[in-house]
Amino acid sequence: MALIVQKYGGTSVGTPERIKAVAEKVMQYHGAGHQIVVVVSAMSGETDRLLALAGSVSKRPNPRELDVLLATGEQATIALLSMALAERNCSARSYTGAQVHIRTDSAHNKARIQDIDAQRVGADLAAGRVVVVAGFQGVDESGNITTLGRGGSDTTAVALAAALKADECQIFTDVDGVYTTDPRVVPEARRLDRITFEEMLEMASLGSKVLQIRAVEFAGKYNVPLRVLSSFEEGEGTLITYEEEGMEQALISGIAFNRDEAKLTVLGVPDQPGVAHLILGPIADANIEVDMIVQNIATDGKTTDFTFTVHRNDYDRALEILHRIAGELGAREVAGDAKIVKISLVGVGMRSHAGIASTMFEALAKEGINIRMISTSEIKISVVVDEKYLELGVRALHEAFQLDQATAV
Amino acid sequence: MALIVQKYGGTSVGTPERIKAVAEKVMQYHGAGHQIVVVVSAMSGETDRLLALAGSVSKRPNPRELDVLLATGEQATIALLSMALAERNCSARSYTGAQVHIRTDSAHNKARIQDIDAQRVGADLAAGRVVVVAGFQGVDESGNITTLGRGGSDTTAVALAAALKADECQIFTDVDGVYTTDPRVVPEARRLDRITFEEMLEMASLGSKVLQIRAVEFAGKYNVPLRVLSSFEEGEGTLITYEEEGMEQALISGIAFNRDEAKLTVLGVPDQPGVAHLILGPIADANIEVDMIVQNIATDGKTTDFTFTVHRNDYDRALEILHRIAGELGAREVAGDAKIVKISLVGVGMRSHAGIASTMFEALAKEGINIRMISTSEIKISVVVDEKYLELGVRALHEAFQLDQATAV
Numbered sequence: 001m002a003l004i005v006q007k008y009g010g011t012s013v014g015t016p017e018r019i020k021a022v023a024e025k026v027m028q029y030h031g032a033g034h035q036i037v038v039v040v041s042a043m044s045g046e047t048d049r050l051l052a053l054a055g056s057v058s059k060r061p062n063p064r065e066l067d068v069l070l071a072t073g074e075q076a077t078i079a080l081l082s083m084a085l086a087e088r089n090c091s092a093r094s095y096t097g098a099q100v101h102i103r104t105d106s107a108h109n110k111a112r113i114q115d116i117d118a119q120r121v122g123a124d125l126a127a128g129r130v131v132v133v134a135g136f137q138g139v140d141e142s143g144n145i146t147t148l149g150r151g152g153s154d155t156t157a158v159a160l161a162a163a164l165k166a167d168e169c170q171i172f173t174d175v176d177g178v179y180t181t182d183p184r185v186v187p188e189a190r191r192l193d194r195i196t197f198e199e200m201l202e203m204a205s206l207g208s209k210v211l212q213i214r215a216v217e218f219a220g221k222y223n224v225p226l227r228v229l230s231s232f233e234e235g236e237g238t239l240i241t242y243e244e245e246g247m248e249q250a251l252i253s254g255i256a257f258n259r260d261e262a263k264l265t266v267l268g269v270p271d272q273p274g275v276a277h278l279i280l281g282p283i284a285d286a287n288i289e290v291d292m293i294v295q296n297i298a299t300d301g302k303t304t305d306f307t308f309t310v311h312r313n314d315y316d317r318a319l320e321i322l323h324r325i326a327g328e329l330g331a332r333e334v335a336g337d338a339k340i341v342k343i344s345l346v347g348v349g350m351r352s353h354a355g356i357a358s359t360m361f362e363a364l365a366k367e368g369i370n371i372r373m374i375s376t377s378e379i380k381i382s383v384v385v386d387e388k389y390l391e392l393g394v395r396a397l398h399e400a401f402q403l404d405q406a407t408a409v
Numbered sequence: 410m411a412l413i414v415q416k417y418g419g420t421s422v423g424t425p426e427r428i429k430a431v432a433e434k435v436m437q438y439h440g441a442g443h444q445i446v447v448v449v450s451a452m453s454g455e456t457d458r459l460l461a462l463a464g465s466v467s468k469r470p471n472p473r474e475l476d477v478l479l480a481t482g483e484q485a486t487i488a489l490l491s492m493a494l495a496e497r498n499c500s501a502r503s504y505t506g507a508q509v510h511i512r513t514d515s516a517h518n519k520a521r522i523q524d525i526d527a528q529r530v531g532a533d534l535a536a537g538r539v540v541v542v543a544g545f546q547g548v549d550e551s552g553n554i555t556t557l558g559r560g561g562s563d564t565t566a567v568a569l570a571a572a573l574k575a576d577e578c579q580i581f582t583d584v585d586g587v588y589t590t591d592p593r594v595v596p597e598a599r600r601l602d603r604i605t606f607e608e609m610l611e612m613a614s615l616g617s618k619v620l621q622i623r624a625v626e627f628a629g630k631y632n633v634p635l636r637v638l639s640s641f642e643e644g645e646g647t648l649i650t651y652e653e654e655g656m657e658q659a660l661i662s663g664i665a666f667n668r669d670e671a672k673l674t675v676l677g678v679p680d681q682p683g684v685a686h687l688i689l690g691p692i693a694d695a696n697i698e699v700d701m702i703v704q705n706i707a708t709d710g711k712t713t714d715f716t717f718t719v720h721r722n723d724y725d726r727a728l729e730i731l732h733r734i735a736g737e738l739g740a741r742e743v744a745g746d747a748k749i750v751k752i753s754l755v756g757v758g759m760r761s762h763a764g765i766a767s768t769m770f771e772a773l774a775k776e777g778i779n780i781r782m783i784s785t786s787e788i789k790i791s792v793v794v795d796e797k798y799l800e801l802g803v804r805a806l807h808e809a810f811q812l813d814q815a816t817a818v
Contacts, residue, residue, distance in 0.1 A: 016465035023466075050485070054492060056425035057432075062495040068503050069488035072481035076459070079478035083463060086471035094477050098507070099552055143508055 002167035003035040003125065007135065007157035010044035011174050012231035013077050019043075022231065023084035025172075026130060030090060035125045037164065039135040039157040040081055042073025063108035067137070067147045071096070074134035074153070082132045092130040095120070097137035097145070102156065104138035104146045111138055111146035113155060116163035125164075133160060154215035162222035169224050170237070171211060176230035177238035178203065178210055180403040181255040185394050188404035192253060194239045199253045200226075202346040202380045216240065243348055251356065252347035252401045255394055261291065262315035263340050263372065263384060264308060264322060268332030271297060271304040278329055279306055282321050288314040292342070292375045292382060303332070307373060309384065312338055340372060341390045344382040345397060357381055363400035369393050411576035412444040412534065416544065416566035419453035420583050421640035422486050428452075431640065432493035434581075435539060439499060444534045446573065448544040448566040449490055451482025472517035476546070476556045480505070483543035483562070491541045501539040504529070506546035506554070511565065513547035513555045520547055520555035522564060522627075525572035534573075542569060563624035571631035578633050579646075580620060585639035586647035587612065587619055589812040590664040594803050597813035601662060603648045608662045609635075611755040611789045625649065652757055660765065661756035661810045664803055670700065671724035672749045672781065672793060673717055673731060677741030680706060680713040687738055688715055691730050697723040701751070701784045701791060712741070716782060718793065721747055749781060750799045753791040754806060766790055772809035778802050 006026065013019050022040075030036045042050075050069050054061040061069075078094035085092035100121055104111035124131045135153025138146045148155055154171055161169035176191060178200065183189040195203070197220035204213050210228055219226040219240065229237025269275050276295065283290060292309045310318050315338045322334045350356045360381055364371060369392065373384035385393055398404065415435065422428050431447075439445045451459075459478050463470040470478075487503035494501035509530055513520035533540045544562025547555045557564055563580055570578035586600040587609065604612070606629035613622045619637055628635040628649065638646025678684050685704065692699060701718045719727050724747045731743045759765045769790055773780060778801065782793035794802055807813065 016462065019466050053425065053485070053489060057428055057489050058492040058496040060496075061492045065488040065491040065495065065503055068491070068505075069485055072484045072488075075481045075484070076462070076478055079474040079481075080462060080466050082474040082477070083467040083470045086474065087467040087469075094474055096477075096554075099554075145505075145508075 001033045001035065003037075003164060004029060005037045005039065005157050005161040005164065005166045005169045006172060007039040007153055007170065008041070008172045008231060009153065009174075010041040010047070012172055013040050013081065014044035016080070018231075019077070019080050020084050022081060022172075023088060023090070025231070026081075026085065027088060027090050030130055037121060037125070037131045037133060037160055037166070038081065039133050039153055039160060040074060040077045041135050041153040042070075043077055046073040046076070064144060067108050067111075067145050070147050071134070071137045071145050074136050078132045078134045085130055085132070090130055091128060092132055093124055094132040094134075096134045097156070098139035098143070100133055100160075102133075102138035102159070104140055104148070106140040106142070106144065106146065108144075108146055110149040111140070113138060113148070113159045116159055118160070118163040121160070121164060151212040151215075154212040155218055158215045158218045158222070158224055158226065161224045162218070166224065168227055169219065170227045170229060171215075172229055172231040173210065174231065175210060175228070176233050176235045177228050178240070179254065181394055181398055182257070185257075185391050186255075186398045188398065190404055190406070192238045193236065194241060195253050196243045196348050197226075197240055198379055199346050199348055200240045202344065202377075203254055203256045251349040251353055252345050252403065253349075254346050255397050255401075255403070256344045256346055257390060257394055258342045259387070259390065260312045261309045261340055261342050261384065262312045262318075262336065262338040264310065264315070264318055264334070264336045266306045266322060266326065266329065266331045266334055268303040269306060269329050271302060275304070275329070276306065279322070279325070280308070282325055283308075283310075283318055286317060286321060288318050288321075292373060292384065294373050294375060309340075309342065309373070337372075339387040340384050341387050342382050342384050343390065343393050343397065344380050345401070346380050348379050350381070351378055359400060360397060363396045364393055367392055367396050369396075410442045410444065412446075412573060413438060413577050413579060414446045414448065414566050414570040414573065414575045415579045415581060416448040416562055417450070417581045417640060418562065418583075419450040419456070421581055422449050422490065423453035425489070427640075428486070428489050429493050431490060431581075432497060432499070434640070435490075435494065436497060436499050439539055446530060446534070446540045446542060446569055446575070447490065448542050448562055448569060449483060449486040450544050450562040451479075452486055455482040455485070473553060476517050476520075476554050479556050480543070480546045480554045483545050487541045487543045494539055494541070499539060500537060501541055502533055503541040503543075505543045506565070507548035507552070509542055509569075511542075511547035511568070513549055513557070515549040515551070515553065515555065517553075517555055519558040520549070522547060522557070522568045525568055527569065527572040530569070530573060560621040560624075563621040564627055567624045567627045567631075567633055567635065570633045571627070575633065577636055578628065579636045579638060580624075581638055581640040582619065583640065584619060584637070585642055585644045586637050587649070588663065590803055590807055591666070594666075594800050595664075595807045597807065599813050599815070601647045602645065603650060604662050605652045605757050606635075606649060607788055608755050608757055609649045611753065611786075612663055612665045620649075660758040660762055661754050661812065662758075663755050663812070664806050664810075665753045665755055666799060666803055667751045668796070668799065669721045670718045670749055670751050670793065671721045671727075671745065671747040673719065673724070673727055673743070673745045675715045675731060675735065675738065675740045675743055677712040678715060678738050680711060684713070684738070685715065688731070688734070689717070691734055692717075692719075692727055695726060695730060697727050701782060701793065703782050703784060718749070718751070718782070746781075748796040749793050750796050751791050751793050752799070752802050752806065753789050754810070755789050757788045759790070760787055768809060769806060772805045773802055776801055776805050778805075
């Protein structure tokens, strides 16, 4: 018997029929002897409907009141799912975020969970009940309703799992797990049975949008085993945990990519302290987020070339800023390219293996793909290449590291 | 400066446009220097939408969970109204029933208010804020969400007014006050400036559905002056209070009527103790509510005729029961009529005036209307007549008591 927290997203509870299907699935697990806490989102489309209502009475809805309004979405779902369970003679009880004391800070619309009092849930579980909790919402110190921002239901589930010391937190989505790469790009992409938190964070932040980054961080911090699986199909999904001692570790877990990048370079700036700040300060002031940063000493030994990437939507504004400050910097030239993509190899196994990078570069070279930027971390190697090479590059790497096969060594 | 609790029903907040109009109205009162607490219902149609959703996942929705679901309706309205107020630079704050501790018993779907902790509302009022509270909902001792049943928002408003010792509780509806009778039947019907709680109770229970009976009882019990007025038109409405010493009191306040009655008679039962119970016991056991009851000694001095009225929907069942028990009772005959209506004169003034009844019977006789039953209370005289005489009878009485004129003596 295990204590399991399950989370079902908006698509999984999008219609009365789907809510009934979720009830059946919950009862399977409950019938197998597990203690079950279910976290649900608003029915898909509901949050947008509420936002439209808010927009029709106010141009800039008051943030506190917007939370009061949005919180009704999940509240409706918990009631409907609990009814569907009761209809099947499964004893269930619903709770809003406030009712189970999901205490957050007071940052309306993007609050952060600070504390959960899991006593009430624990008592219901002990009595054999399924507990259904509204995701995405909480309550601040003064009793005001707060919401965690989009995707916050994942975080609710993980936080509840941590507070209850659950054996597993299962996130049900419309995909059946985490893949070695996007199956739409590489048909041979394989579902991973397991992946580490660190790898998942790199995969998620690089554009594999299966889970909210905050939820993964939270799960890692509190060591909550996280499983991603499909609401609509049977299957084991992908388990996200810490690396286990003696566990046969794949060299590379997956290949992530990001199409939304753009690259900017300041050429020939004097190689002296503070130059990075002089360039990135005005960029940060304009609220532009910077992703990769690479700096090289130029061949003359006196000047340097400074390159970074931003989201493609911010490219024009960033270029304008660089042109404006190029004079003060004494830069020779400003260049940019919005038609680039980033491809990354992710795997904790690469820590202890030499030669990963050279295998990667060799595979790309064989296909005639020119690498524009390289950046590495302990468990990731990222390269920037021309947009047109994205699919070719990802497929070449997937094959080179034999990711279609169960356990590459 | 007065403390006013205002209640706006579902039609008054039925669209974003109407919510904005309510915001304007609230600001008029607030701008005039009054402290304002607003109680709102769910947007019209919303409760039915939620009930349909519940029906689509469960044949008999779990009562606790139905309350969790239905409570979202008012929660959405409080948020939208508060946003609309904030948009107009009027400081406002919304609260659910749970947030202002509207403590009820645990009778889900028809809970009764037990206690209100008005501290939080009081603090907001002192800070100059408009407070917007969700009607119809509360929270039980264990923190479960409850609802008060249809029309419960009126009760919320009155209970809040009592707890806050408000100067007045204003119920905004789609009519502009309480009338001497239904203007659809008597075009000369006149809006009353004031009416007593007792009269209002008689009027309400006799089918003038302006206010919830429970709300009127509550207001009477805690002596909260209640005003009914229109959301859509300007006007003073009708004030419901206790009779004031020295106040010029109308003889008759109004004429109520009820089309849903049916009459049953047991003829020639032995006139002995316990016969009423023998007849009405089985009726009560069948969950049929009895309205008027009249018993007469027959001319032979040994038997009696026993007559009562029930809701027309219960007529067939009641008749069947009487036929079944007639033998045991030793009754001569059982008779019934489902085509009758009840017309009532209501007025605290009749207490101290003789001759009201005879004036009433005379007016009906003049029109050739035969009276089938008569029943009186201290401030009411009810007669049962044939259905076809309803309009004629009401109009004749309205004229006989000169109710179209401001102050009849």
